[in-house]
Amino acid sequence: MDEYHPFLDLTRRRFMRGTMQQSGEPEIDQESSLLLAIGNNQSQQAYVELFELMAPKIKSFLMGRGSSVDESENVTQDAMLSVWRKADLFDPNKASARTWVYAIVRNRLIDVQRKTSRVDRGNKKYRYQSGNDFISNGGVNDASAQAQLQRLLQELPDEQSQPLVMSYVQGMSHKEIANKIGLPLGTVKSRIRMGFQRLQEMVN
Numbered sequence: 001m002d003e004y005h006p007f008l009d010l011t012r013r014r015f016m017r018g019t020m021q022q023s024g025e026p027e028i029d030q031e032s033s034l035l036l037a038i039g040n041n042q043s044q045q046a047y048v049e050l051f052e053l054m055a056p057k058i059k060s061f062l063m064g065r066g067s068s069v070d071e072s073e074n075v076t077q078d079a080m081l082s083v084w085r086k087a088d089l090f091d092p093n094k095a096s097a098r099t100w101v102y103a104i105v106r107n108r109l110i111d112v113q114r115k116t117s118r119v120d121r122g123n124k125k126y127r128y129q130s131g132n133d134f135i136s137n138g139g140v141n142d143a144s145a146q147a148q149l150q151r152l153l154q155e156l157p158d159e160q161s162q163p164l165v166m167s168y169v170q171g172m173s174h175k176e177i178a179n180k181i182g183l184p185l186g187t188v189k190s191r192i193r194m195g196f197q198r199l200q201e202m203v204n
Contacts, residue, residue, distance in 0.1 A: 031097035032090075039087035044159070051080055051190050054098075058105050067109070075112055077193050079105040084194065152202050160195030163188050168196075 028036070031053065037046035055076050062072035082104050090100050153161045162181065166172045174192070178185045 028092060029096065029098075031101070032092045035083070035087055035090050035097045035100070036092065038084065039090050044157070047084055048187055048190070050083070052184060052186060054101060055080060055186050055190075058102075061102070061105070062109060065109070071112065073189075075105065075108050077189060078112075079108045080190065081193060081197065082108065152199055155202065156195050156198060160191050160198065163192050164195040164199070167192055 031050065034046045034050040034053070037043040038050065058076045058079065059072045062075055063069065067075065079101070083101055086104070090097065095103075153165065156164070163177050166177045166180065167174065172180070174185060174188050177192075178188045181188070
């Protein structure tokens with residue numbers, strides 16, 4: 001019996017694995033699989049998984065480039081919303097999901113920095129329009145507007161309308177909402193952003 005050589009055995013197994021991969025379909029990484037599910041099927045579950053997978057990395061990337069914590073979180077939220085809207089444009093044959101997503105992140109960061117440079121940095125506060133701003137500017141103090149808002153909320157998926165109401169109507173913080181419904185903080189923020197954006201689109 002021939003003597004067993006671990007190195008030769010490892011080399012042979014790697015060769016066989018490479019041969020099998022070449023003969024079958026090309027492997028797709030997890031991020032690309034999720035992005036394809038979002039683009040092809042508008043899968044909200046895939047979006048939540050992709051958000052939880054990539055958002056912390058994006059935030060760290062932005063902070064490493066000098067962005068503040070608040071700016072990093074906001075740019076991350078904006079970029080991931082763009083990912084949801086543009087996912088159908090993703091082509092895994094042209095770029096990996098990570099490369100594609102980070103291109104969106106960089107473009108969004110450039111937009112934010114350009115806006116910041118046009119105002120006094122000491123007074124500039126880059127943030128999203130809050131729910132209170134939306135309510136006061138939308139004039140929902142009268143009964144008819146309140147009824148309209150209620151109808152719009154009913155058109156949203158429960159996973160978006162629930163945290164939206166808890167945040168903007170009940171006045172709960174994102175952390176309180178996350179603890180209440182048992183979801184990660186990033187997921188809660190994402191659902192609120194998506195729901196709020198959808199409300200604005202319906203109003204406009």
